[in-house]
Amino acid sequence: MTPERVQRMHDILRKRQPDLTLITDAVFKPHNLSAIIRSCDAFAVNELNVVWPYDDYQTFRGRAMGSQQYVNVKTHKDVSQAIQGFKQQGYQIVAAHFCDQAVPHYDIDYTKPTAIVMGAEKNGVSAKAMDLVDHSIIVPMEGMVQSLNVSVAAALILSEAMHQRKNKGMLGENQLDSETYQIQFFEWCYP
Amino acid sequence: MTPERVQRMHDILRKRQPDLTLITDAVFKPHNLSAIIRSCDAFAVNELNVVWPYDDYQTFRGRAMGSQQYVNVKTHKDVSQAIQGFKQQGYQIVAAHFCDQAVPHYDIDYTKPTAIVMGAEKNGVSAKAMDLVDHSIIVPMEGMVQSLNVSVAAALILSEAMHQRKNKGMLGENQLDSETYQIQFFEWCYP
Ligand SMILES: C[S@@+](CC[C@H](N)C(=O)[O-])C[C@H]1O[C@@H](n2cnc3c(N)ncnc32)[C@H](O)[C@@H]1O
Numbered sequence: 456m457t458p459e460r461v462q463r464m465h466d467i468l469r470k471r472q473p474d475l476t477l478i479t480d481a482v483f484k485p486h487n488l489s490a491i492i493r494s495c496d497a498f499a500v501n502e503l504n505v506v507w508p509y510d511d512y513q514t515f516r517g518r519a520m521g522s523q524q525y526v527n528v529k530t531h532k533d534v535s536q537a538i539q540g541f542k543q544q545g546y547q548i549v550a551a552h553f554c555d556q557a558v559p560h561y562d563i564d565y566t567k568p569t570a571i572v573m574g575a576e577k578n579g580v581s582a583k584a585m586d587l588v589d590h591s592i593i594v595p596m597e598g599m600v601q602s603l604n605v606s607v608a609a610a611l612i613l614s615e616a617m618h619q620r621k622n623k624g625m626l627g628e629n630q631l632d633s634e635t636y637q638i639q640f641f642e643w644c645y646p
Numbered sequence: 647m648t649p650e651r652v653q654r655m656h657d658i659l660r661k662r663q664p665d666l667t668l669i670t671d672a673v674f675k676p677h678n679l680s681a682i683i684r685s686c687d688a689f690a691v692n693e694l695n696v697v698w699p700y701d702d703y704q705t706f707r708g709r710a711m712g713s714q715q716y717v718n719v720k721t722h723k724d725v726s727q728a729i730q731g732f733k734q735q736g737y738q739i740v741a742a743h744f745c746d747q748a749v750p751h752y753d754i755d756y757t758k759p760t761a762i763v764m765g766a767e768k769n770g771v772s773a774k775a776m777d778l779v780d781h782s783i784i785v786p787m788e789g790m791v792q793s794l795n796v797s798v799a800a801a802l803i804l805s806e807a808m809h810q811r812k813n814k815g816m817l818g819e820n821q822l823d824s825e826t827y828q829i830q831f832f833e834w835c836y837p
């Protein structure tokens with residue numbers, strides 16, 4: 456481990472945004488989950504909440520995760536419980552979902568504590584989740600197809616959220632509590 | 647075919663940007679190509695140039711394309727030839743590639759005729775392609791992983807390009823030549 460790499464880890468940890476998270480609502484294709492994890496990391500999101508109502512948990516762990524342990528991936532059986540947890544902490548819940556109430560994704564203030572719900576490949580965001588959301592958003596599209604790939608949509612939303620936070624100076628100083636910081640630094644050093 | 651659907655096709659065709667294209671340099675995973683095709687469509691790009699130096703062309707046609715024939719997909723055996731074709735038409739060639747000369751992706755003027763080269767999953771943009779590019783770009787990342795998924799990076803770049811063109815009013819009136827327009831309209835009606 457070179458001193459440069461250690462320094463790089465500190466620099467990156469200090470940009471992490473603990474109160475911005477993504478909830479995947481039964482997204483199941485490993486390549487999508489893997490692309491989403493990479494985008495979380497790239498856009499300073501420290502925690503990904505994977506709602507995984509399926510049985511073969513091994514498949515998920517083994518294939519989707521690979522070596523990408525730079526993001527804390529928490530799994531949940533039930534989407535309502537996952538969302539309620541964030542609501543109790545005062546997060547706004549934003550669903551990436553096509554519906555009449557949806558606004559363009561850049562119209563949301565992501566500098567507030569925010570959990571973004573992404574829908575499954577075929578079924579989109581579940582009705583159970585939609586019951587609990589505060590806002591719905593759409594990444595505007597100019598073409599014939601009905602939707603983007605879910606990992607693509609997630610990245611476009613996270614990129615916007617990260618830019619808003621950057622413009623507000625929120626990537627400037629450490630926001631992780633010291634315990635999370637220490638554990639994470641250790642895990643990055645000894646993966 | 648409802649009159650609304652016919653009208654929708656005209657509205658979308660009139661937004662298409664014939665002088666903005668993507669070249670995939672040996673990108674080979676079907677799910678990545680498929681996500682890229684959807685993003686091209688969503689961001690008003692009418693033509694995708696797939697450099698496919700591999701043998702099993704059937705796999706590519708069959709699996710990557712699916713039903714998504716809203717974008718003209720042209721295939722090329724050789725990346726140099728594909729790029730030269732655009733250079734001769736006066737396009738700027740922009741590679742999404744990590745190198746010392748690279749600038750942030752939003753620093754490029756995409757309202758000029760532009761071909762964007764995306765690199766393969768493992769190998770990135772080939773040396774042969776890099777010999778011919780005018781600019782290199784990077785989507786800035788704030789995390790530990792070295793790169794985004796290629797379809798994610800492509801979407802972030804195309805989204806920026808589309809916004810620049812939209813702000814300049816380029817999505818306002820038809821830019822397709824009438825032959826392309828007619829053929830494409832016909833194909834969308836009778837897929
Ligand atoms: C492939 S889409 C499936 C959409 C599903 N058929 C539906 O109608 O809800 C999977 C998920 O990607 C996200 N997504 C795709 N395109 C999007 C867009 N343009 N804006 C916002 N979210 C999008 C949504 O979270 C969606 O639930």
Ligand SMILES: C[S@@+](CC[C@H](N)C(=O)[O-])C[C@H]1O[C@@H](n2cnc3c(N)ncnc32)[C@H](O)[C@@H]1O
Nearest residue numbers: 742764765766767770771784785793794796799
């Ligand atoms: C998964 S990357 C492979 C990178 C390859 N290992 C290299 O070092 O060139 C595949 C392609 O995605 C694109 N890409 C991924 N992340 C990018 C980023 N942050 N900025 C620009 N392009 C990116 C590039 O075109 C790259 O060639």
